[in-house]
Amino acid sequence: MSNYKASTAQARLGQVKDFLTGNMSATTIPFDPNASKFPSRKDIPQPAHALKDVQASWVWGENDQIGRLNLLTPTRIKAAAKSEILSGELVSLNLPLNHPTTPGFARQAFHHEIRPLAENVAYDDFWNANTQSGTQWDGFRHFAHMPTQTFYNGTKATDIVGPSANLKCSQHYWGDHGIAGRGILLDWKSYAERKGIPFNPYESDSISLAELQACGKDQGIDIRPAAQGGDVQIGDMLFIRSGFISSYFSKTPEEREKLALRPHALGPDDGQRWAGLKQEDPMLDWLHDCWFATVAGDSPTFEAWPTPLEYHLHEYLLALWGCPIGEMVDLEQLSRTCREKGRWTFFVTSSPANVPGGVASHVNGLAIF
Incomplete structure (x- = not known):
């Protein structure tokens, strides 16, 4: 059996198994973020727009901007809130x-100053910061x-x-x-x-x-x-x-x-x-x-x-x-x-x-x- 036929047959078997178990495998790019099964690093598919030979996991589509934040779906967020928020603390x-007061990697330190909008009754403040x-x-x-x-x-x-x-x-x-x-x-x-x-x-x-x-x-x-x-x-x-x-x-x-x-x-x-x-x-x-x-x-x-x-x-x-x-x-x-x-x-x-x-x-x- 050719590699193509073998992989196609394997994919069809996986689809049948998913149907019987209620799972949904991410197989088609762009991946469905709601899928319950995702491939391992060695099996990650390489879309046409991905870097070659480096296992680039660019699986959310060519125009994706948020990467694995796609996994934070309403379904998962709702389930996490239900299971994890118990006491509300x-x-x-x-x-x-302003910490670290002296950042590493020669980055600039956070600077904060207060500026009067109207003396004695209203103030603004000004930040100058490296986000990292x-x-x-x-x-x-x-x-x-x-x-x-x-x-x-x-x-x-x-x-x-x-x-x-x-x-x-x-x-x-x-x-x-x-x-x-x-x-x-x-x-x-x-x-x-x-x-x-x-x-x-x-x-x-x-x-x-x-x-x-x-x-x-x-x-x-x-x-x-x-x-x-x-x-x-x-x-x-x-x-x-x-x-x-x-x-x-x-x-x-x-x-x-x-x-x-x-x-x-x-x-x-x-x-x-x-x-x-x-x-x-x-x-x-x-x-x-x-x-x-x-x-x-x-x-x-x-x-x-x-x-x-x-x-x-x-x-x-x-x-x-x-x-x-x-x-x-x-x-x-x-x-x-x-x-x-x-x-x-x-x-x-x-x-x-x-x-x-x-x-x-x-x-x-x-x-x-």
């Missing part, structure tokens, strides 16, 4: 806008697939800056859509401390998938995707507490500034060194195959920085898969609340800035229990 996920100087979403215009210099869904630098600049993959599409659904926290910081695992948020210490799995098991969570028998549901929003925020506030202002001002140069000798997830194939498979709507952590880079390999997780998550990355999310109170309640899932809302042409946004996030 709110937990902020945002650092104060604190609790942030990395947008799709932030980080390209470096070998091809291509951002998500075919966006190029000429779409972002210069005379041909346009709104392709602009941050404002996230603002129009909004972000809400089920969050899941892996508290690596607490686990590592209990197990005596040395881990420095201000060095390029890495967390492997095996270590995340052990952390999840310690919390009573099977972090495999539901399709493999685990607890992670399609469209979940992942949060990983590595300990950067607690470490940051434990240091003096002088120590923070010195560490933030370490020299930055892209490559393995970068003086900017931050802890995060490990660059490895098992991690790539897991991050892809869980079909997270978003991923986030409390460190400045989410992944271990600088990468020791020839790629960054940012390239896969943002450029190849269209998955938003949250960084420097304040997970301190969230981890305490989760531990007190003995549950590690919750409802999450985030309202990204609606800035046409924008690259990134503050998170403006809340967890609701």
Whole structure:
């Protein structure tokens, strides 16, 4: 039997199975966001407009602007609200806008001033900020697939800056859509401390998938995707507490500034060194195959920085898969609340800035229990 006939027969068998089980597989591009089964990274189909030979998961259509936020459908949001909002308690996920007081990567610090509109009776205030100087979403215009210099869904630098600049993959599409659904926290910081695992948020210490799995098991969570028998549901929003925020506030202002001002140069000798997830194939498979709507952590880079390999997780998550990355999310109170309640899932809302042409946004996030 030819490969074409074999694949066609397999697809038809899958359709019959879906009909009998009530499931719906995502097989035709653009994918239906309401599907209950999505392919693994090794099986992801490559549409005609996708990058070749790099497993670009551009499955939502050639004109898609929001990537895996498509998974946050009304059905999933409604189900998450019903299962997760039990007591109505709110937990902020945002650092104060003036922290870090000295941002890393030579970014400008937040500036705030109050301006009188009418003396003694009315005032305005003025902010000057780099959206990525604190609790942030990395947008799709932030980080390209470096070998091809291509951002998500075919966006190029000429779409972002210069005379041909346009709104392709602009941050404002996230603002129009909004972000809400089920969050899941892996508290690596607490686990590592209990197990005596040395881990420095201000060095390029890495967390492997095996270590995340052990952390999840310690919390009573099977972090495999539901399709493999685990607890992670399609469209979940992942949060990983590595300990950067607690470490940051434990240091003096002088120590923070010195560490933030370490020299930055892209490559393995970068003086900017931050802890995060490990660059490895098992991690790539897991991050892809869980079909997270978003991923986030409390460190400045989410992944271990600088990468020791020839790629960054940012390239896969943002450029190849269209998955938003949250960084420097304040997970301190969230981890305490989760531990007190003995549950590690919750409802999450985030309202990204609606800035046409924008690259990134503050998170403006809340967890609701």
